[in-house]
Amino acid sequence: MELNTLNYAVQIEALTVAYDSKPVLWDIDLNIPKGKLMAIIGPNGAGKTTLIKAMLGLLIPVSGKVRFFKEPIDNLRKLKNKVAYVPQSGSVDWDFPATVLDIVLMGCYGRLGFIKRPGIKDKEAAMDSLKKVGMEDYALRQISQLSGGQQQRVFLARALMQDAEIYLMDEPFKGVDVQTEKAIILLLKELKESGKTVVVVHHDLQTVPEYFDWVTLINIKVIASGPVEEVFHEQNLKTAYRSTGNLLKNAV
Numbered sequence: 001m002e003l004n005t006l007n008y009a010v011q012i013e014a015l016t017v018a019y020d021s022k023p024v025l026w027d028i029d030l031n032i033p034k035g036k037l038m039a040i041i042g043p044n045g046a047g048k049t050t051l052i053k054a055m056l057g058l059l060i061p062v063s064g065k066v067r068f069f070k071e072p073i074d075n076l077r078k079l080k081n082k083v084a085y086v087p088q089s090g091s092v093d094w095d096f097p098a099t100v101l102d103i104v105l106m107g108c109y110g111r112l113g114f115i116k117r118p119g120i121k122d123k124e125a126a127m128d129s130l131k132k133v134g135m136e137d138y139a140l141r142q143i144s145q146l147s148g149g150q151q152q153r154v155f156l157a158r159a160l161m162q163d164a165e166i167y168l169m170d171e172p173f174k175g176v177d178v179q180t181e182k183a184i185i186l187l188l189k190e191l192k193e194s195g196k197t198v199v200v201v202h203h204d205l206q207t208v209p210e211y212f213d214w215v216t217l218i219n220i221k222v223i224a225s226g227p228v229e230e231v232f233h234e235q236n237l238k239t240a241y242r243s244t245g246n247l248l249k250n251a252v
């Protein structure tokens, strides 16, 4: 499927990433069109988190290029307000005192700069974001005192606060209850409807067709990427999950 490059939110070219000289992503070419709600799926250790981190420039690749909206990722000045990241809960060590509200307000630092303090309007916007994820009652709690699922919702509120163009989320449903998962997917669909691009590392194969319109299957390499109805089929899933065939039975 050919798209004008102007219509891509992300372009990844020949990306190889290694830890201690062992490649975990190999020669990744991937274009993500704007306005898609895309799942990245693949078995444990496939390189999903590594791909998100490499996209964001949090890992230095062995080789390859990543561009957001045609800008290379090292052009942070141009990209800082456009790209939002929701890390995996549990991946952040909350060893410093910060309230839930403080964390959500960090979402507007890209816009304000670190020197200027957030004002009343920013605080109202932060409370609004917390409301969207059902966490407004926890605004003054220490972030370290929340459960993993609650922290995940706070990360999401911070990303919403950023009003970015693309949202990269590493397992946003991890540790959240079913009701919250449904609320979050509605939010993600709303973001998509308003023209944003949303990229989600996802584990539950059964919900892929219901939640997403685009999917990328990876296992060190890209196995397939495209519209769910075209690439989310048994053959591609078998290739991606080579040794975990049982997972597939109920998904397609």
Ligand SMILES: Nc1ncnc2c1ncn2[C@@H]1O[C@H](COP(=O)(O)OP(=O)(O)OP(=O)(O)O)[C@@H](O)[C@H]1O
Binding pocket: 019, 020, 024, 042, 043, 044, 045, 046, 047, 048, 049, 050, 051
């Ligand atoms: N900091 C690190 N140092 C060395 N190896 C790492 C590091 N982080 C990840 N790896 C390895 O890189 C590979 C890819 O890991 P990654 O976390 O990207 O996989 P994943 O697809 O997100 O897995 P999961 O579904 O289990 O979250 C794995 O083999 C993992 O053990």
